[in-house]
Amino acid sequence: MLEFLNTPIVAGVIKSAIVIFALLTAFAYMTLIERRVVAKLQGRLGPNRAGPAGMFQPVADAIKMIFKEQIVPTQAKKAIYMVAPIISLVVALSAFAVVPIGNSWVDGKTSVWDPVIGDVNIGILWILSISSLAVYGIVLGGWASGNRYSLLGSLRSAAQMVSYETGLGLALSGTLMFAGTLSMVGIVNAQRHMGIWFVAAQPLGFFLYLIAGIAEVNRAPFDLPEAEQELTAGYLTEYSGLRWSVYQMAEYINMITVSSIAATFFFGGWSFFGLERIPGLSIVIFLVKVAVFLFLFIWLRATLPRIRYDRLMRFGWQLLLPLAVVNAVISATVVALNWPWWISGLAGLAIIVAVLFYERRKINEGQKEVTVKEVGGSKTMAIPTSVRLAKFEKVNVE
Amino acid sequence: MTDNVPVEYALAAVMLMVAIGLGLLTLALGRVFGPARRPQQKNPPPEHGGRTGHKTWVQFRLRYAVLALLFVSFDMEMVFMFPWAVVFKRDGLIAFFDMFVFVAILAAAIFFAWKEGAFDWEY
Numbered sequence: 462m463l464e465f466l467n468t469p470i471v472a473g474v475i476k477s478a479i480v481i482f483a484l485l486t487a488f489a490y491m492t493l494i495e496r497r498v499v500a501k502l503q504g505r506l507g508p509n510r511a512g513p514a515g516m517f518q519p520v521a522d523a524i525k526m527i528f529k530e531q532i533v534p535t536q537a538k539k540a541i542y543m544v545a546p547i548i549s550l551v552v553a554l555s556a557f558a559v560v561p562i563g564n565s566w567v568d569g570k571t572s573v574w575d576p577v578i579g580d581v582n583i584g585i586l587w588i589l590s591i592s593s594l595a596v597y598g599i600v601l602g603g604w605a606s607g608n609r610y611s612l613l614g615s616l617r618s619a620a621q622m623v624s625y626e627t628g629l630g631l632a633l634s635g636t637l638m639f640a641g642t643l644s645m646v647g648i649v650n651a652q653r654h655m656g657i658w659f660v661a662a663q664p665l666g667f668f669l670y671l672i673a674g675i676a677e678v679n680r681a682p683f684d685l686p687e688a689e690q691e692l693t694a695g696y697l698t699e700y701s702g703l704r705w706s707v708y709q710m711a712e713y714i715n716m717i718t719v720s721s722i723a724a725t726f727f728f729g730g731w732s733f734f735g736l737e738r739i740p741g742l743s744i745v746i747f748l749v750k751v752a753v754f755l756f757l758f759i760w761l762r763a764t765l766p767r768i769r770y771d772r773l774m775r776f777g778w779q780l781l782l783p784l785a786v787v788n789a790v791i792s793a794t795v796v797a798l799n800w801p802w803w804i805s806g807l808a809g810l811a812i813i814v815a816v817l818f819y820e821r822r823k824i825n826e827g828q829k830e831v832t833v834k835e836v837g838g839s840k841t842m843a844i845p846t847s848v849r850l851a852k853f854e855k856v857n858v859e
Numbered sequence: 860m861t862d863n864v865p866v867e868y869a870l871a872a873v874m875l876m877v878a879i880g881l882g883l884l885t886l887a888l889g890r891v892f893g894p895a896r897r898p899q900q901k902n903p904p905p906e907h908g909g910r911t912g913h914k915t916w917v918q919f920r921l922r923y924a925v926l927a928l929l930f931v932s933f934d935m936e937m938v939f940m941f942p943w944a945v946v947f948k949r950d951g952l953i954a955f956f957d958m959f960v961f962v963a964i965l966a967a968a969i970f971f972a973w974k975e976g977a978f979d980w981e982y
Contacts, residue, residue, distance in 0.1 A: 473870035477877045527892045547882035551875065558874035579870030586941060587871065593934075604916075612916075620923045627933040634937070637944040703889035707882070771979075774923065778978040782933070786966060789940070790959075796948055797955040 467574075476578050480562070481554055488713040489519035495759050502763040522706075529702035536607030537699065545605060546704045549598030549711035553718065556591040559584040560721045561646045563731045564743035576744060577646060584645035585637070588722065589630055592677070595715065596622045599686065602708070603696035614695025617770065618679060618686035624777035625676040625683075631785035632669035635792035636726045639663070639802065649730035653737075655802070660727040662795075662802040665788045665809030667727045669781055674719040676777065678712060681762035685770055720754035721747075780816070787812065925977040929968075936965055 493508065493515060500507030511517040533539055563576035581587050596619050603615020636659045637643060640651040652659055660667045676683040687695040697708055724730060728750050731743035768776070788809065795805040828843045831850060844850075939961070947954040972978065 469866050469870060470873065473873040474877065477870075477874040480874070481877055481881060527888055531889050543886065547879070547886065550882050550885075551878040554878035554881070555871070555875040558871040578874050579867045579872075581867050581871050586938075589937075616921065620926065623923075623927060623930040627930060627937060630934075630937040631940070634940050634944045637941060638947070641945055641948060643941060643945055703885050707885055774926070775978055778926070778929075779973065783966075783969060786962060786969075789944075790962060793944075793947070793955060793958065797952060 472574055473578060476574075476576075477558065480557060480578060484554065484557060484714050484717065485710065487717060488710050489523065491713050491716070491755065492522065492709070493518050494755075495762075498756070498759045499763045502760070526703050526706045531702040531704055532699070534607050534699050538605040538607070541601050541605035542699075543704070545598050545602030546700065546707040546711070547598075548601065549595060550707050550714075552591055552595045552598060553711040553714040556588050556718050557714070557721070559587050559645050560718065560725065561649055561730060562744055562747055563741070564737045566740050580644055580646045582647075583643045585633060585643050585648075585722075585726075588718070589626075592715065592718065593622070593626055595711070598708075598711065599696050602700070606696070606699035608699050610693045610698045611696050614686045614692045614698070617692075618696060621679070621683065621685060621773060621777075622677060624774055625673045625781065628669060628777060628781035628785045629673035629677055631782070631789055632666045632673060633722075633726060634789050635663050635666040635805070638789075638792045638796045645725055645730075649725060649732060652729045653732050657802060658727060658729045662806050663727060663788070663792065663809060664806060665784065665812050666792070667723070668813060669785050669788065670726070671723060673777075673781060674723065675758065675761065676773070678715040678719055680712075680716065680758055682765040682768050683773060684762075684767060685773060716755065716758055717751065720751045720758070723754050724750035784812065784816065925972070929972055929977065932968070933965075936961075 496518075497507040497509075497515065508515040508518045511521050533542060558578045559581050561575075561577040561580070565571050565575040599618045600615045603611040603613075603618070606612070636648070639655070639659055639662055640648045642648060642651065648659075679686050685695075686692075687697060692698070697705060700708060724747065730750075731737055731747040733743075733746045737743035737746060791808050792805050794800075795802070795808075829846045830841055830843050832839050832841050833850070940958070943954070943958055947958065
């Protein structure tokens with residue numbers, strides 16, 4: 462009687478409903494965990510009143526959000542303004558469709574009820590192409606709000622995502638050479654087959670991916686689109702109530718997706734030295750790995766100050782992208798000549814160390830003296846050599 | 860994993876449909892439970908100290924127009940590189956060196972743009 466459950470489509474609908482429910486719950490509790498962890502790191506308490514250790518805080522927040530007023534500004538382009546958050550959410554959720562959450566129930570045998578929704582054979586291309594649509598949600602939302610802060614925030618976001626997406630993709634390509642497949646399940650199986658995690662062969666690729674991934678989801682220290690001091694809240698300025706929380710949802714789910722890709726590509730996904738053969742345990746292993754990355758995101762937010770905008774662009778194009786190209790070339794050479802994997806690992810580590818030394822030297826740079834003309838005489842001051850002062854043209858005020 | 864490729868795509872598309880359904884649900888929830896009537900003076904955007912009527916969609920200088928162009932070329936490059944990364948081991952050294960030529964041209968492009976100052980902030 463329950464035969465219909467084994468049709469792929471029915472199983473797919475049920476599985477995607479479960480995954481979406483799990484993602485939304487994860488989002489809700491990520492907000493709580495983030496607030497608690499950041500509070501702990503800053504020597505505060507964080508929300509701890511609603512339920513034991515603040516467990517019901519997300520529920521309270523959700524109910525509050527539902528009953529809140531949703532303002533549509535008079536200047537907004539109404540239709541686009543309403544649809545934009547939904548674009549963000551749909552894109553964030555459907556990127557997760559190809560992520561393998563666990564091993565198949567019987568090791569080595571596939572069935573329709575495996576914990577992956579659709580094992581598309583171009584898995585990572587699916588994720589990259591879908592998640593590059595995320596910029597539409599943000600840009601349309603910011604543009605349609607009819608507010609200059611929103612517009613500037615969304616355009617910044619577009620520039621940032623565009624700049625870091627290339628570095629992100631190229632950083633992943635080294636792993637693909639070792640795996641020899643684009644399917645996410647295939648990549649995990651390749652790591653089991655080789656007996657290593659790809660982070661050992663691709664340390665440089667991993668760090669590049671992590672940095673680019675943080676920038677791609679607009680998290681601190683790359684959260685310029687939402688920089689409060691400069692842009693109020695960037696593209697979120699005009700949004701309120703449930704639509705605002707939909708944007709937040711999209712942001713956190715993107716974070717989870719980036720963490721999942723990092724775990725799958727570089728840390729063996731759901732595999733852990735043979736333990737994944739026990740049914741169900743593979744899911745727990747995967748969740749732990751993702752949780753470690755999510756904690757890293759929170760930790761970075763509490764630790765690092767926001768990067769300046771021109772440095773952000775320069776960093777992406779002048780450091781991340783060339784390094785990603787170098788990484789791809791090294792990996793290609795190692796794979797093509799059938800050298801062992803640790804050669805690319807050592808080369809990657811060497812490059813990381815060299816770059817850190819180089820950057821360190823730039824931090825210890827000297828100072829230069831500039832003379833600035835001011836009203837009533839000029840003034841000389843010492844500034845770091847990398848800083849260039851903007852030149853303003855004279856404007857004749859009528 | 861089923862061996863049927865179209866089915867896998869359909870399954871991934873199912874996730875997309877469910878996600879769209881969820882998005883519409885949130886819009887509906889807000890409409891049902893949110894306050895229906897709202898005072899008009901809340902509508903203008905909160906900037907310029909409450910003055911309204913200014914234009915948002917003005918012409919201004921976008922400082923990364925060149926970067927946008929570069930992005931298009933690099934994104935295309937990525938799309939070419941991914942399938943190549945999967946199969947080049949099977950196709951031997953010829954394919955390997957082919958890609959080297961491609962990457963060399965690309966690297967030349969990066970350094971040219973760098974020299975021209977495309978990556979620096981336009982003052």
